[in-house]
Amino acid sequence: PRRIRAGGARDHLLGAHAVSGFGDSFKTGGKVVKNVTGYDLCKLLAGSWGTLSVMTEVTLKVMPKPEAERTLLLRGLDDAAANKAMTAALGSPFDVSGAAHLPKSAFRAKIEGLGDLLGEGEALTVLRLEGIIASAAHRAGSLRELLAPFGTATLVEDV
Structure with missing residues (x-):
């Protein structure tokens, strides 16, 4: 129900380190919102349910709790x-x-x-x-x- 305001979980994924099915390690995205450039592969990985790669490290955007x-x-x-x-x-x-x-x-x-x-x-x-x-x-x-x-x-x- 809160997705209206906060967005989905994939919208908070800024960057990731992952391992592909071929065993290749790669990095996508960045550590802050402004560093995300080019094709946003993080969103694709977040919705793939592990079929494209296994994420080994993720960077998430966090929001303050409302008062x-x-x-x-x-x-x-x-x-x-x-x-x-x-x-x-x-x-x-x-x-x-x-x-x-x-x-x-x-x-x-x-x-x-x-x-x-x-x-x-x-x-x-x-x-x-x-x-x-x-x-x-x-x-x-x-x-x-x-x-x-x-x-x-x-x-x-x-x-």
Whole structure:
């Protein structure tokens, strides 16, 4: 769900040392973002599932952890309504960093780690906001108002 904001794992791979199927060792990419030039072989290697080469050393771009996280939960939406709610949230100026919809059928088995968030096994639509404390709190309140036509959104702080 966070790929909207942070990108995929392959987007964070800056450089790699690898060994090809012929036993040749090679290097691609660099150690910092600005050093990556030419064809970005790192992205190709990241998506090859080890069929092109075996990476022996990787350089990853890391991002700072946000100061605060706010999560809005909408319960009981069907797939179409959840799609409309997520589209409205992602198209809003409130900088949503993650969105997911868990349909009712996903809760046939108990899911560990979610505690009381699930309720009675109803569908759950989840939207995340990240940033500094004041900004995340303000944007969560504004997004809650925007999503009012879809039902009451429960706010979970610093998940």
